[in-house]
Amino acid sequence: MSEPLLKVENLKKYYPIKSGGFGKVSETVRAVDGVSFSIREGETLGIVGESGCGKSTTGRMIMRLIEPTEGKIMFQGKNIMNLSKRDMRKARKDIQMIFQDPFASLNPRHTVGRIIEEPMIVHKMGNRKQRQKRVEELLELVGLSAYHARRYPHQFSGGQRQRIGIARALAVQPKVIIADEPVSALDVSVQSQVLNLLKDLQKKFNLTFIFIAHDLSVVRHISDSVGVMYLGKIVELSESENLYNHPNHPYTKALLSAVPVPDPEIKTKRIILEGDVPSPAHPPSGCAFHDRCPVAMDICSKERPHLKTLEDGRMVSCHLFD
Amino acid sequence: MFYYSIKRLLMLIPVLLGMTLIVFAIIHAIPGNPALTILGTKATPEAIHSLNRSLGLDNPWYVQYFSYLKDILSGNLGTSIQTNSPISSEIWPHLAATIELSFVAMIIAVFVGINAGIISAWKQNSFLDYTAMILALIGVSMPVFWLGLLEQWGFSIKLQWLPSIGRDDIRNSVDPITNLYLIDTLLRGRLDQFWMVIRHLILPAIALATIPTAIIARMTRSSMLEVLKSDYIRTAKAKGQRMIWIVYKYALKNAFIPILTVIGLQTGLLLGGAILTETIFGWPGVGLYIYNAIQYRDYPVIQSGILVIAFIFVMVNFIVDLLYGLFDPRIKYR
Amino acid sequence: MSEAILKVEGLKTSFFTDDGEIPAVDGIDFSVNEGEILGIVGESGCGKSVTSLSIMGLLPSPPGKIVGGHIFYKGEDISHAKESKMRKLRGNDIAMIFQEPMTSLNPVFTIGEQLMEAIRLHNHLSKKALTERAVELLKLVGLPRAKELLKEYPHELSGGMRQRVMIAMAMSCNPKVLIADEPTTALDVTIQAQILDLMIKLNRETHTAIIMITHDLGVVAQMCNRVVVMYAGKVVEEGLVKDIFNHPKHPYTEGLIQSIPDLYGKKDYLHTIKGSVPKPGSIHKGCLFAPRCEFVMDKCRVNTPELLGDSHKSRCFLHQEKA
Numbered sequence: 001m002s003e004p005l006l007k008v009e010n011l012k013k014y015y016p017i018k019s020g021g022f023g024k025v026s027e028t029v030r031a032v033d034g035v036s037f038s039i040r041e042g043e044t045l046g047i048v049g050e051s052g053c054g055k056s057t058t059g060r061m062i063m064r065l066i067e068p069t070e071g072k073i074m075f076q077g078k079n080i081m082n083l084s085k086r087d088m089r090k091a092r093k094d095i096q097m098i099f100q101d102p103f104a105s106l107n108p109r110h111t112v113g114r115i116i117e118e119p120m121i122v123h124k125m126g127n128r129k130q131r132q133k134r135v136e137e138l139l140e141l142v143g144l145s146a147y148h149a150r151r152y153p154h155q156f157s158g159g160q161r162q163r164i165g166i167a168r169a170l171a172v173q174p175k176v177i178i179a180d181e182p183v184s185a186l187d188v189s190v191q192s193q194v195l196n197l198l199k200d201l202q203k204k205f206n207l208t209f210i211f212i213a214h215d216l217s218v219v220r221h222i223s224d225s226v227g228v229m230y231l232g233k234i235v236e237l238s239e240s241e242n243l244y245n246h247p248n249h250p251y252t253k254a255l256l257s258a259v260p261v262p263d264p265e266i267k268t269k270r271i272i273l274e275g276d277v278p279s280p281a282h283p284p285s286g287c288a289f290h291d292r293c294p295v296a297m298d299i300c301s302k303e304r305p306h307l308k309t310l311e312d313g314r315m316v317s318c319h320l321f322d
Numbered sequence: 323m324f325y326y327s328i329k330r331l332l333m334l335i336p337v338l339l340g341m342t343l344i345v346f347a348i349i350h351a352i353p354g355n356p357a358l359t360i361l362g363t364k365a366t367p368e369a370i371h372s373l374n375r376s377l378g379l380d381n382p383w384y385v386q387y388f389s390y391l392k393d394i395l396s397g398n399l400g401t402s403i404q405t406n407s408p409i410s411s412e413i414w415p416h417l418a419a420t421i422e423l424s425f426v427a428m429i430i431a432v433f434v435g436i437n438a439g440i441i442s443a444w445k446q447n448s449f450l451d452y453t454a455m456i457l458a459l460i461g462v463s464m465p466v467f468w469l470g471l472l473e474q475w476g477f478s479i480k481l482q483w484l485p486s487i488g489r490d491d492i493r494n495s496v497d498p499i500t501n502l503y504l505i506d507t508l509l510r511g512r513l514d515q516f517w518m519v520i521r522h523l524i525l526p527a528i529a530l531a532t533i534p535t536a537i538i539a540r541m542t543r544s545s546m547l548e549v550l551k552s553d554y555i556r557t558a559k560a561k562g563q564r565m566i567w568i569v570y571k572y573a574l575k576n577a578f579i580p581i582l583t584v585i586g587l588q589t590g591l592l593l594g595g596a597i598l599t600e601t602i603f604g605w606p607g608v609g610l611y612i613y614n615a616i617q618y619r620d621y622p623v624i625q626s627g628i629l630v631i632a633f634i635f636v637m638v639n640f641i642v643d644l645l646y647g648l649f650d651p652r653i654k655y656r
Numbered sequence: 657m658s659e660a661i662l663k664v665e666g667l668k669t670s671f672f673t674d675d676g677e678i679p680a681v682d683g684i685d686f687s688v689n690e691g692e693i694l695g696i697v698g699e700s701g702c703g704k705s706v707t708s709l710s711i712m713g714l715l716p717s718p719p720g721k722i723v724g725g726h727i728f729y730k731g732e733d734i735s736h737a738k739e740s741k742m743r744k745l746r747g748n749d750i751a752m753i754f755q756e757p758m759t760s761l762n763p764v765f766t767i768g769e770q771l772m773e774a775i776r777l778h779n780h781l782s783k784k785a786l787t788e789r790a791v792e793l794l795k796l797v798g799l800p801r802a803k804e805l806l807k808e809y810p811h812e813l814s815g816g817m818r819q820r821v822m823i824a825m826a827m828s829c830n831p832k833v834l835i836a837d838e839p840t841t842a843l844d845v846t847i848q849a850q851i852l853d854l855m856i857k858l859n860r861e862t863h864t865a866i867i868m869i870t871h872d873l874g875v876v877a878q879m880c881n882r883v884v885v886m887y888a889g890k891v892v893e894e895g896l897v898k899d900i901f902n903h904p905k906h907p908y909t910e911g912l913i914q915s916i917p918d919l920y921g922k923k924d925y926l927h928t929i930k931g932s933v934p935k936p937g938s939i940h941k942g943c944l945f946a947p948r949c950e951f952v953m954d955k956c957r958v959n960t961p962e963l964l965g966d967s968h969k970s971r972c973f974l975h976q977e978k979a
Contacts, residue, residue, distance in 0.1 A: 050847075189932075192916075192927065220918075221917035255845060258849035259874065261920075262877045267878075272846075273849075552759060553760045557760045557762070576764055651811070
């Protein structure tokens with residue numbers, strides 16, 4: 001088995017909350033609390049979870065757009081946490097990002113050509129002519145036309161704008177693309193176009209994806225393996241077929257059962273979780289999920305479970321599997 | 323809330339100290355010797371020297387500053403060179419006159435400004451909206467002295483409806499208790515004088531209120547426009563609530579924070595910025611008091627006048643800060 | 657079949673902008689029966705939200721205006737009713753909840769003040785009775801600590817709780833029809849499941865008819881009895897949920913169902929509908945879906961198909977020919 005291209009170990013992000021006006025740290029928000037995973041080249045890791053679970057923070061930390069509090073990010077065998085600011089900027093050429101909001105992430109005053117060219121200028125790639133040629137290639141690649149380069153973002157629909165965002169990410173020939181909710185702002189009929197495009201591009205360039213989303217069906221469709229996050233931690237991580245067909249963690253089970261299935265014949269037995277996700281500033285003791293868990297045991301409120309690898313290679317963080 | 327108020331009050335101390343320091347520095351930066359001013363140009367060097375010593379002016383600046391500070395804290399604002407009486411007792415009647423005028427002006431500004439702003443926002447792009455906003459533009463751009471003179475010409479000289487000068491008639495002057503004449507006349511049961519005081523207040527108050535009215539109207543309009551577009555206004559309509567009720571109860575409370583900020587700042591400016599109005603209308607307020615002091619180079623009075631106005635400005639904004647919490651529960655005082 | 661409580665006939669709603677008249681809803685017909693859950697499904701810009709605002713008389717006006725058709729509530733046309741008449745209907749007979757629970761409640765008034773206002777507007781109750789009713793409503797929508805909640809402000813509640821408060825407010829006067837405009841779109845999946853469950857429960861217990869406006873076919877499949885599919889301001893298909901999911905009669909509905917990634921199986925490629933939704937106001941001849949349709953025929957580009965059928969209607973020549 002080949003070495004993973006990207007390996008994240010015990011990644012943490014803590015935000016101190018100051019109060020009392022004297023700069024005293026009264027509490028800590030554990031946005032991401034010890035996340036580990038690895039991805040092999042050309043594969044897709046999906047990260048799912050509800051809002052506030054830390055999935056977007058995790059994505060941003062891999063690019064060090066948010067500086068991690070603790071942890072290791074091994075990319076091609078090197079820990080990019082040790083890179084200086086300047087070296088990190090260079091390293092970002094290999095890791096690019098696609099954002100959720102295709103409306104907000106494109107500068108409205110720049111032409112599409114300029115937007116796509118920009119990362120190439122930053123990384124000093126080619127001369128002006130070569131770059132412009134590449135912009136045209138990229139536009140064709142994502143299903144737009146070369147003449148679109150002269151237009152402005154507001155002249156495009158949501159799906160087209162997301163294609164522009166993808167072209168911009170591809171401009172510097174990255175190895176890894178972190179996609180943060182790339183289709184959640186799009187209509188269903190357009191969403192499927194963008195998902196197909198991402199799959200095509202992955203095959204063509206042997207891209208590695210980290211696909212962050214809240215939509216479980218979308219994640220299943222695109223991912224080889226999937227990590228489920230709850231309150232800053234991964235509660236289950238496994239090969240995607242396995243996870244969806246036989247979820248282990250009670251939270252994964254509840255999450256899957258909660259999705260309304262677009263087929264009136266399938267009436268799933270919904271597991272309705274009580275209450276809301278607790279605040280990451282005051283996570284429950286022991287297992288963070290125990291207060292909403294339908295099968296919680298005594299130990300769950302006392303001891304925090306660790307992510308264990310089961311026999312079939314799936315990883316789950318739950319006392320049921322001790 | 324109580325804890326927050328105390329904390330804010332404590333935080334005012336450095337602000338107020340800085341203020342005294344600046345006032346002190348400005349006065350000392352002005353060329354000229356107070357002893358020379360007091361004794362006249364024919365004074366002997368010995369006389370100047372001994373007066374300097376008795377006034378403490380030969381001490382280093384920080385010693386002077388601390389003794390100045392000590393005086394202020396004990397309520398001693400110094401002695402007027404012009405009248406030779408203590409400023410602390412002299413300044414109050416002037417201050418009261420200014421407070422009374424500013425207060426009335428502010429009531430006009432808040433009432434007219436908020437209502438004009440609300441109507442403009444509610445009936446956006448209507449004739450009413452355009453009229454109100456053009457008037458507001460004129461209000462901000464019109465010089466106060468020009469408006470004051472126009473008022474005097476129109477209402478006092480041509481129409482002879484209202485008096486143009488002073489707080490009361492010379493032959494029927496108010497016997498002061500608090501020096502706030504609206505209160506004094508009522509305390510003495512002189513309704514005729516109360517009415518006279520109001521008649522004197524109208525023209526200067528309107529002149530003084532123009533700019534704040536215009537600013538409040540514009541702020542209210544933009545703030546209300548934003549609120550009226552929000553989802554919870556739609557929710558209120560979906561409940562079957564009346565529009566007028568939605569606008570005045572629901573929307574206004576939400577729109578009020580920026581309006582309150584403007585009201586606070588304008589109140590402060592009114593108290594300090596009444597000089598022009600007071601001069602034109604012969605209003606015996608702090609503005610006129612300082613104006614006269616400047617003409618006589620009465621430094622202690624200028625110094626104290628500026629200090630008192632700055633103090634009031636700071637306090638008004640402190641109160642506004644505390645008021646925010648009344649209108650928006652999301653603002654937490656810690 | 658039970659009586660239609662709300663009936664929309666040939667409704668046309670347009671927005672008048674500097675670029676001229678833009679028809680957002682272009683002649684739609686549907687009806688809601690007493691106690692049923694009707695889904696209105698479609699993608700952004702199809703006119704589903706404008707339809708709901710037209711029914712409530714809450715169109716932002718100007719620029720929005722009903723330019724044609726009728727809306728019958730209990731047989732009476734309310735499409736051009738006076739504001740005072742609409743005020744009596746709103747919240748009392750027809751209530752509405754919205755997509756953004758975070759911003760739909762007024763941030764500077766307590767939950768109690770807002771909830772009790774909704775009750776008081778249509779009922780004369782003593783202060784004590786008002787409070788009791790408010791507590792009862794909060795319990796009905798499954799909120800714990802009802803009494804304390806009355807004194808709290810919206811920002812102290814989570815998104816799911818706020819949507820429950822919105823539902824409590826909408827249910828406060830036992831409306832005949834509840835219009836829910838994307839009520840769970842802004843919520844997380846597990847919270848969405850809670851809210852959908854609650855709405856089904858309320859529908860069964862109170863027999864309030866629900867118009868569920870959504871883009872999520874999953875929500876429709878799990879919740880609704882009947883569904884209306886909208887595309888570019890028109891109804892393209894209407895029928896029982898099971899008929900529409902099993903035998904869609906319009907290529908758009910079919911494409912929509914197939915474009916959703918499957919939670920229970922994996923296909924390599926998703927079905928797509930090429931192109932994107934036409935901009936509202938763009939001029940078209942023939943069927944509006946023709947430029948994106950994989951079964952397009954010559955006549956589709958020239959003639960506009962009608963919405964035909966008995967219980968399962970569709971606006972497509974292809975299926976009308978087959979039949």
